[in-house]
Amino acid sequence: MSDADPRIPVYTSAAPPRPSAQELRARIPGWGVDLDLADRPSHPKERSLPTGAHWDLPERQEEKQPRERSIEHQMLPPVFGTTAPLHGLSGAIRRYAYSRFSEARAAHWLLLIAGDRVDVAESRLRALGQGRPDNPIGETGIKGEVTHDGLAARRDSARADVHHQWLDPLLVGLPWLAAGGAGLLAVRALTRSRRGE
Known part of the structure; x- marks a missing residue:
């Protein structure tokens, strides 16, 4: 060979x-x-030295459930992570990205980003279903803005993120407003259907 x-x-x-x-x-x-x-410049240091490995092919980790693998690779590496198995719609999106597109294609990475966003939505719905919904006031730092003089942190510094902070409340708040609006429309439609309107 x-x-x-x-x-x-x-x-x-x-x-x-x-x-x-x-x-x-x-x-x-x-x-x-x-x-x-x-x-x-690296030439004198480049030498092929024996690795000292006592194996030809290392012992492979058992694959208890299928793992995503880039199409460029023939097989999974000998050791791989198993702490966050793919699940739900986000997992299907990620599997598709790995099975269909090379890592050199933008579509691969855009699908992985989309899978992450879908995973966030799935996690929020799961938390809501378990009776532990997200707390947008505490988790987004809005409360800290009021209690810890958030305005002074921007006014008295040369922070780089000051220029786009007007956009941050929209990015954080609009999904919540959209979800609330959709929920309100769903409740109204359900109420009307029960009344027979």
Whole structure:
């Protein structure tokens, strides 16, 4: 097998496989401009030393439930996190981002951001369903603005966030107002349907 053989596992004690210089130069414009060792300040320090690993392929962590994996990788790394398994609609969005798009595509990252936003909404609904709704007054710092002279913190400093702080109440408050409005409309529609209007 050559160095560029895609069947060679990545996570071995040896250096990971890599395509030849000719393949990379053909595929990536400008690749190899630093190949001249005289132009590379790190050259004397670059040496391939034995790793001392007592294994060829390390023992793999058991995958008890499917984990998301970028399409660029043949397999999961030997060790991976399991503390926050994917769930609900946000998990479906994240799985789709990993299964469909490369990490080099903006769509991959935009879908992950969308999954995070959906996860926030799911968490808020779950907390509301458990009788522990979010406290927007305390959690957003509005109370601290009044009790700890928040205006002085902006007036007497050169903080960078002063320029966009007029937008922050809109970003924090509008989702709550929209949710309240939707809830009010739902209650009104339910009341009308029960009255037979």
